Amino acid sequence: MNHDINIGKLQRNCFRQSKVPGEFMLQMRVPGAVIDAKHLSLVQHVAETWGNGKFHIGTRQTFSLPGIKYENIDAVNEYIKSYIEAIEVELCDVEMDDTDKGYPTIGARNTTACIGNQHCIKGNFDTTSLARKLEKLIFPSNYHIKMSVAGCPNDCSKAHFTDFGIIGIAKMEYDYGRCIGCGKCIDACQGHATRVLSKSQGKIIKDTCCCAGCGECATVCPTGAWTRNATKFYRVIIGGRAGKQYPRMGKMFLNWVTEDVIMGIIGNWQDFSAEILEHKPIYLHGGHLIDRAGYDRFKEMILEGVELNPESEVAERIYWAETEYRANIHVKPVNK
Amino acid sequence: MSENISLPKPYKITDIIKETEIEYTFRVEADLEVEHGQFFQISLPKVGEAPISISGIGDNWLEFTIRKVGKVTNEVFELEVGENLFMRGPYGSSFPINEYKDKDLVVIAGGTGVSPVRSTLKYFYENSDSIKSLYLIAGFKDEDSILFEEDLEKFKSEFNTIYTLDKEKIDGFEVGFVTDHIAKVPFDSFENYNVIIVGPPVMMDAAAKEVLKNGVVEEKIWVSFERKMSCAIGKCGHCKIDETYVCLEGPVFNYTKAKDLLD
Amino acid sequence: MSYAVSIEKMDKVLKELKKKYRVYAPIRFEKRGRYSDTDLIRYAEIDSVKDVVYNEKSDFSPKEVIHPITQTLFHFTEYEYRESQIDDKEILIFAHPCDINGIKRLDTIFLENGNNEDVYYKRLRDKVKFVLMECQEDWDTCFCISMGSNQTDDYSLAIKFGEDQLSVEVKDNEFEGFFASEEEIDFTYKFVTANQEEVNLPKIDDKEMLKKVYDLKMWEDYNARCKDCGACTSACVTCSCFTTSDVIYSENGRVGERRRVWASCQHEDFTEMAGGHSFRNTPADRMRFRTLHKVYDYKERFGEEHMCVGCGRCTDRCNQLISFSKTINKLTEEVNRLQKEVN
Ligand SMILES: Cc1cc2nc3c(=O)[nH]c(=O)nc-3n(C[C@H](O)[C@H](O)[C@H](O)COP(=O)(O)OP(=O)(O)OC[C@H]3O[C@@H](n4cnc5c(N)ncnc54)[C@H](O)[C@@H]3O)c2cc1C
Ligand code: FES
Numbered sequence: 001m002n003h004d005i006n007i008g009k010l011q012r013n014c015f016r017q018s019k020v021p022g023e024f025m026l027q028m029r030v031p032g033a034v035i036d037a038k039h040l041s042l043v044q045h046v047a048e049t050w051g052n053g054k055f056h057i058g059t060r061q062t063f064s065l066p067g068i069k070y071e072n073i074d075a076v077n078e079y080i081k082s083y084i085e086a087i088e089v090e091l092c093d094v095e096m097d098d099t100d101k102g103y104p105t106i107g108a109r110n111t112t113a114c115i116g117n118q119h120c121i122k123g124n125f126d127t128t129s130l131a132r133k134l135e136k137l138i139f140p141s142n143y144h145i146k147m148s149v150a151g152c153p154n155d156c157s158k159a160h161f162t163d164f165g166i167i168g169i170a171k172m173e174y175d176y177g178r179c180i181g182c183g184k185c186i187d188a189c190q191g192h193a194t195r196v197l198s199k200s201q202g203k204i205i206k207d208t209c210c211c212a213g214c215g216e217c218a219t220v221c222p223t224g225a226w227t228r229n230a231t232k233f234y235r236v237i238i239g240g241r242a243g244k245q246y247p248r249m250g251k252m253f254l255n256w257v258t259e260d261v262i263m264g265i266i267g268n269w270q271d272f273s274a275e276i277l278e279h280k281p282i283y284l285h286g287g288h289l290i291d292r293a294g295y296d297r298f299k300e301m302i303l304e305g306v307e308l309n310p311e312s313e314v315a316e317r318i319y320w321a322e323t324e325y326r327a328n329i330h331v332k333p334v335n336k
Numbered sequence: 337m338s339e340n341i342s343l344p345k346p347y348k349i350t351d352i353i354k355e356t357e358i359e360y361t362f363r364v365e366a367d368l369e370v371e372h373g374q375f376f377q378i379s380l381p382k383v384g385e386a387p388i389s390i391s392g393i394g395d396n397w398l399e400f401t402i403r404k405v406g407k408v409t410n411e412v413f414e415l416e417v418g419e420n421l422f423m424r425g426p427y428g429s430s431f432p433i434n435e436y437k438d439k440d441l442v443v444i445a446g447g448t449g450v451s452p453v454r455s456t457l458k459y460f461y462e463n464s465d466s467i468k469s470l471y472l473i474a475g476f477k478d479e480d481s482i483l484f485e486e487d488l489e490k491f492k493s494e495f496n497t498i499y500t501l502d503k504e505k506i507d508g509f510e511v512g513f514v515t516d517h518i519a520k521v522p523f524d525s526f527e528n529y530n531v532i533i534v535g536p537p538v539m540m541d542a543a544a545k546e547v548l549k550n551g552v553v554e555e556k557i558w559v560s561f562e563r564k565m566s567c568a569i570g571k572c573g574h575c576k577i578d579e580t581y582v583c584l585e586g587p588v589f590n591y592t593k594a595k596d597l598l599d
Numbered sequence: 600m601s602y603a604v605s606i607e608k609m610d611k612v613l614k615e616l617k618k619k620y621r622v623y624a625p626i627r628f629e630k631r632g633r634y635s636d637t638d639l640i641r642y643a644e645i646d647s648v649k650d651v652v653y654n655e656k657s658d659f660s661p662k663e664v665i666h667p668i669t670q671t672l673f674h675f676t677e678y679e680y681r682e683s684q685i686d687d688k689e690i691l692i693f694a695h696p697c698d699i700n701g702i703k704r705l706d707t708i709f710l711e712n713g714n715n716e717d718v719y720y721k722r723l724r725d726k727v728k729f730v731l732m733e734c735q736e737d738w739d740t741c742f743c744i745s746m747g748s749n750q751t752d753d754y755s756l757a758i759k760f761g762e763d764q765l766s767v768e769v770k771d772n773e774f775e776g777f778f779a780s781e782e783e784i785d786f787t788y789k790f791v792t793a794n795q796e797e798v799n800l801p802k803i804d805d806k807e808m809l810k811k812v813y814d815l816k817m818w819e820d821y822n823a824r825c826k827d828c829g830a831c832t833s834a835c836v837t838c839s840c841f842t843t844s845d846v847i848y849s850e851n852g853r854v855g856e857r858r859r860v861w862a863s864c865q866h867e868d869f870t871e872m873a874g875g876h877s878f879r880n881t882p883a884d885r886m887r888f889r890t891l892h893k894v895y896d897y898k899e900r901f902g903e904e905h906m907c908v909g910c911g912r913c914t915d916r917c918n919q920l921i922s923f924s925k926t927i928n929k930l931t932e933e934v935n936r937l938q939k940e941v942n
Pocket of ligand 1: 386388403874
């Protein structure tokens with residue numbers, strides 16, 4: 001087949017090039033990874049009408065529909081208008097000029113999330129709600145950003161391997177009178193978390209320095225002596241990434257910040273990107289972008305105008321630990 | 337307002353006898369109605385409480401033989417003659433001395449188990465006319481853990497005694513467990529008798545089995561239980577076994593009851 | 600006499616009552632539940648009847664008002680010790696019938712067992728009067744009917760909550776004056792007459808059968824399921840166990856207190872003696888112990904009624920989803936089977 005297709009333009013429209021010339025895979029956003037199941041029929045219709053009848057649960061939790069022929073893309077875009085409006089405009093309150101032509105940008109990727117406290121007994125907050133609020137700040141935009149939202153420090157959604165990983169943590173409060181000193185929280189903290197609890201004179205003492213904010217103590221406490229402060233707090237992990245050259249796990253940037261702070265820093269992301277990239281929205285991992293700016297400059301710019309809540313902790317510096325695949329000094333050929 | 341029975345009272349220590357490295361007998365001044373086999377809550381302010389059997393009863397004194405194993409007992413060992421031992425009690429059931437009178441009595445005691453039965457032994461030692469015969473089988477782990485050496489020596493003159501050590505051989509002591517010597521008691525020659533068994537749970541089980549094998553009926557067997565206790569007055573629940581509270585109906589039980597006390 | 604009382608009026612009455620009484624009711628602690636964004640409902644003093652949670656079961660029972668989780672018994676200073684004090688206020692507790700019956704079980708332990716009265720319990724218990732709350736719903740874990748604890752006449756006021764109006768029956772003359780000017784109505788408190796959950800109680804006639812019950816395989820199931828957290832006993836209105844211990848204040852090592860704190864027979868160390876020896880060493884042993892206490896041996900001891908009042912909180916609070924009513928029913932099935940084998 002003789003194709004003449006601007007694949008860059010299609011990619012920005014969220015249609016990914018296939019190894020079969022002329023075929024594309026549509027990636028439909030699901031910010032926060034939970035939507036009403038009723039939308040599945042639309043997904044099924046697109047897959048069976050224009051795609052190859054299959055769908056991939058995208059690694060970034062998109063509905064990914066492969067095998068869509070180039071000539072059907074306009075029809076697909078027209079058909080998914082209702083989905084884009086339902087998810088982006090209605091659920092996420094995103095401002096969009098035009099929903100007729102499919103997704104306008106691919107820069108900011110779909111924000112992934114675990115199920116969070118909508119279901120999970122470990123979850124410390126509603127991950128999907130937060131992801132939807134973030135969607136309004138990052139989409140549509142040609143500046144690249146990948147985010148993941150985790151309901152608790154178990155980090156099942158891998159917030160440690162993304163540009164901005166947001167982890168829900170709970171400020172645990174202890175009611176001395178309600179505590180019966182059974183030590184179940186000590187066992188839980190020892191088994192699942194950071195061993196910050198111990199017993200003294202029949203009650204519990206806590207080394208507040210290193211509490212991971214997981215809330216395991218409340219889950220096991222028989223008397224409700226441990227409870228979560230009703231305010232939701234978050235940990236922000238930055239600069240994590242996979243990749244061929246030097247993947248690395250993200251590092252803690254902020255701890256014990258409130259939702260306002262999260263909204264503030266993500267709100268600053270586009271300006272930061274624009275400034276560092278000299279207003280050219282080229283594809284660059286968030287981690288590389290932070291590296292290019294330097295951590296100090298990143299910190300200054302991303303926190304600009306953001307009012308940190310009094311409980312906040314901010315990383316003074318970050319020491320990255322990368323896996324450099326050019327080095328690989330410990331890996332040797334088997335047959336010398 | 338009713339009397340607060342958990343209120344400890346001070347009793348003056350008049351003597352401390354070092355039985356072993358870790359077991360001392362404390363004599364305190366006390367003019368109280370107590371019975372053989374009952375216990376007190378040693379109740380040290382700022383330290384805590386521990387149930388301890390009465391090991392000796394005198395005209396105006398009581399004795400307690402205490403093994404140093406933990407928080408409260410460690411602190412008791414810091415006390416000196418002239419100081420106060422805080423206690424509350426007496427609590428629990430006792431050995432029915434009157435029922436034992438004018439009959440034969442067999443006492444099988446292991447280790448610290450000698451302590452709750454010691455006052456009973458001393459009673460019949462001093463009132464030997466009131467008992468037909470008394471067979472005492474007392475066993476200890478080793479030479480270092482022998483309790484009440486003086487008493488044991490004296491008892492030889494009035495009672496039929498067999499003393500044992502688990503493994504060591506020394507003068508006046510057989511080698512082996514108390515259970516090994518039960519068969520030596522001439523149960524057949526007794527008309528009417530009672531058997532007291534006190535010691536660690538495993539030893540009491542084994543000894544009870546052994547005496548039953550020797551034809552002793554359950555009604556004749558008396559044991560003393562040890563359980564975790566916190567209040568000693570039937571409130572805290574720690575000592576409960578089924579519908580029985582060891583602190584109230586125990587620690588001394590007739591075997592007909594004790595055999596059904598399954599934890 | 601019964602009256603229709605507006606919320607506003609009731610709050611005025613409450614304000615008056617609070618001069619003499621500490622008024623406790625189940626109230627909602629938002630987002631303080633075991634899991635994130637769940638609420639905790641437990642007893643606390645109220646300022647308005649609007650705070651009373653009457654249409655949801657509280658996570659914890661009212662027992663903590665009279666049998667506090669942590670209670671000081673004595674204060675120690677360098678040279679003396681003194682019994683702890685409480686204030687002069689009387690106590691009013693809003694409660695459902697099962698809980699009032701449950702507190703009667705506590706009375707048995709604290710005021711009768713061992714033929715002695717526990718002064719710390721008694722001094723609070725003597726102050727208590729109950730405001731009976733009508734059960735507007737039979738919650739799916741309730742089995743008060745099976746336990747015969749759906750009714751009580753031990754109350755001063757009985758209340759049926761409505762949206763903006765209460766129906767109040769005044770049984771205790773002391774409170775008549777507060778409502779004299781209110782509209783008299785024909786209101787009689789309705790006790791629940793049926794539960795969704797029915798429990799058959801085991802008939803354990805002798806020690807032989809009891810021994811067989813001990814050996815039942817069904818208990819072993821709980822070795823894998825029960826995590827011995829003790830949430831069941833904490834939630835139970837009739838669980839009375841505690842441990843007494845002394846503490847020294849860290850700021851001044853010469854003063855301290857003796858206190859009692861709730862204990863749980865489900866915890867590993869409940870029977871542990873000096874030297875480390877314990878008597879019930881597995882979750883199965885402890886589950887069996889608790890079950891039999893609630894539906895067998897309390898009654899063996901005290902004769903009249905079972906300890907369990909069927910409030911179902913142990914089931915509600917079990918994070919391993921062990922249902923106590925189902926456990927009792929399983930036990931009863933097993934006992935019936937054993938009985939058949941004997942006959
Ligand atoms: C009815 C009755 C009568 C009793 N009579 C007597 C008596 O006459 N004399 C007597 O000495 N005791 C007697 N006891 C036992 C006595 O009550 C306990 O030893 C005592 O409560 C210990 O208290 P504590 O505070 O010193 O120890 P705690 O500090 O309460 O307990 C010690 C803790 O430390 C550990 N521990 C203690 N000792 C050891 C050890 N040897 N090895 C390993 N770990 C250990 C255990 O984990 C234990 O929980 C009796 C008990 C009962 C129920
Ligand atoms: S020791 Fe508390 S009930 Fe027996």
